[in-house]
Amino acid sequence: MSVPAEREPTTSAPVPALEVRGLVKHYPGVKALDGVDLVVRQHEVLGLAGENGAGKSTLLKALVGLVTPDAGEIYVRGEAVKLRSVVDAANHGIGMVFQEQSLVPNLTAAENILLGSEGAAVRRGVYRWDVMRRLAQEQLDKIGSKIDPLARTDTLSFADRQMVEIAKVLRIEQRSQHPPVIILDEPTSVLESKEIETLFAQIRRLREFASVVFVSHRLDEVLDVCDRVTVLRSGQSVGEVATAGAVPRELHRMMIGSTGSDDHYHENAAGPVEAEQPRLSIRGLSGSSFRDIDLDVAAGEIVAIVGVHGSGREDVCRALFGIEPTTAGEIRMDGKKISLPNTRAACAAGIGYVPAERKTEGMVGPMSVAENMTLTKQKARCAGPFVAPKKQAGLVDRWIDRLSIRTPSRDTPIQRLSGGNQQKVVLARWLIGGDIRLLLLDHPTRGLDIGARSEVYRLMRELAANGVATVLLADSLEEAIGMADRILVMNDGRVVTEVACPNGGKPSPLDLVKEMV
């Protein structure tokens, strides 16, 4: 199955655009890359798949000179190279669009595209706007983008900014005579489905004059846009798949080394919903980016809100946690009217929130697992005004055990844990008080690998079974459909439709997409 990459018999193309042989990189305690082989042919879109920790990011960083490998070779068009910096990589025609966007928001698209490679746009240290506009336009034309080069970057949509990034990366063509290699690291993670389609069209276009390495944790996307997929597992290349005719299941199996779960979303664990009185009931809720939202969530029910970027669903979620101000409407919990001026009020009302940005908003990286877990419900670890160390230890250990959180100890800084385990600690934060009534989950599985996702889903089912009401902003439509009892579709700040989503009668993603756009 795992064909050694460099002996691929179908290599009819002259030389691979990029080739990696036996790349090794050690970090303290971890072998991030353990002899990776990779071939990127000219004019192909190569997918890179692997769970978190499989070595994808390290490999990419090595390819753009951000990481120096301990052993192994990188060949650009058959020539062995040492890449010491991003500039070095760019000189060899390798460029990367980073996961976190790297544009300067208050500059124009043109300035961003030429930033660092101004060329003729700067003469004697002075910007020449006409040249700059022309050069930027050339870049945008290459990808067929209609963006105005003089638009300020922060006025562009997220998807447009991504186009600007790609246009910017393509400037490396200026540095090398050969077709470039463009690396896209998780470019779809913050895009909604329609934007993803546009991006894919661009990627297919790129293939005509460049090679593309595409990384995504969504396997359906990888199969959709790539010609070939290389699968990484524990720092090694474990196989190659031609995408024609391949199914996600097969990739799953290679990524985790066994078949994925049949019941990924634990649908069989979905229990009946009690509906005599809704746990959460909002009427006519309006804010800066949403209007007249009506929403009921019963105890034990999981309601997903879906919508494209800018639909306002994130803001509804944040309003329910007292972060986003509201201008009208009322919120009731178990029939009692409440007001949510700040996050403290929301916590006191038994509402919990798991933010989308786990690393910056969900957890405090340098603080211990125990401190992160008890951050909100301090009473659970205190005796009177004082922290009771024994009480805390017992409590935290009990939850570590219960959620099978893998951590060396409760005093380990949470940033040393893997993403899935971090997320479980963040979830536990709301559970330890025993008073949680409503959970707001904003992309709770973002950036998690399949195993960790599955555990988060199981936990969500368990909480629902215990009567917790859940509002879910899912990472993908499949996730929303798989997990939810009911789905609300939002578009442009309003709820446009509501779709029942019972076990056994799930709607198809296409039905939802129709309403979303």
Place this chain on the structure above:
Amino acid sequence: MSTPVAMQPVAEPATGRNGPRPAKRLTGFMPLIALVALVAALTVADPDFLTPRSLTAVARTAAPLIVLAAGATLIVLCGGIDLSIAALASLSTVLLALWLPNLGGMATPVVIAVAAAIGAVQGLAHVLLRIPSFIVTLGGMSILSAVALVVSGAGTVRVVDDSPVKWLELYVGGYVPMSAAMALLVVALIAAVVKATPLHSWISATGYSESAARLAGTPVDLVKIGAFCVSGACAGFAAVMLVSRQFSGGPTMADNLLLPAVAAIVVGGTAITGGHGSLWRSLAGALVVTLLRVGLPIVGVPSAYEQILYGVIIVVAVALTLDWSKVSIIK
């Protein structure tokens, strides 16, 4: 299926750089190492240095600085900074000198309470108006200095009867100056309260990541206002120590303590970016700074060079303790 096949208990490579770097581990001991080295160096330079007499002198000099730095450390731990502490202490010396004749023994608690209130007002301005603490306290410094000049009539206010504050000049057990003992008590008290209550979590979370702290429902605003309030009170208490020693109050009396106090905090290894650090570190830092101050004349360096030293110390210490991962995000 609940076998978490690919979950790794250890760090994934991407987070590898978040572990404590060797430099960071070293800074943990830096203040103590510096302290021991300084004492050794000064003893070599001047064998008389290691006598009870000169050591008590150092302790007495250090006391107001320790208290000032301790209070401001709380604000730095929350991710802010307080530039008004010295000006507030100066104002407090004036108020104390003015009020001692009328209020007598009550003057001390009243002045500390007023200073705490002024600190809290700055905290409120910082939180409610959403102005960076740096700006609020820079403005506060200017305002408080001017107020001190006005109420003192731009001159030193002599204290005729200093009996209500004289107790600070006593010695505990014959050797330990009362002011130093009180400074130690202040540090121990605040540190213990913080450590034993949820405050430690709240302050650290606020300092490391304010948005995460807010989203976890911690009382971020209250914690910050509280930190400013305590810092104000500490400035007030430092003023009482100064008055007890100088028998007077003056509108610029404590002004030259601002840089040493900031230096004490960063030399102690508290990260200026917030989160990481402690009051005990600032205590060690204050002793280091005081030793340098006392030691310069001993090794024959004119005291005019003192300010250069503070500048260098602050820059170097911040460079060593800065949380770079955070700065690259905040800019």
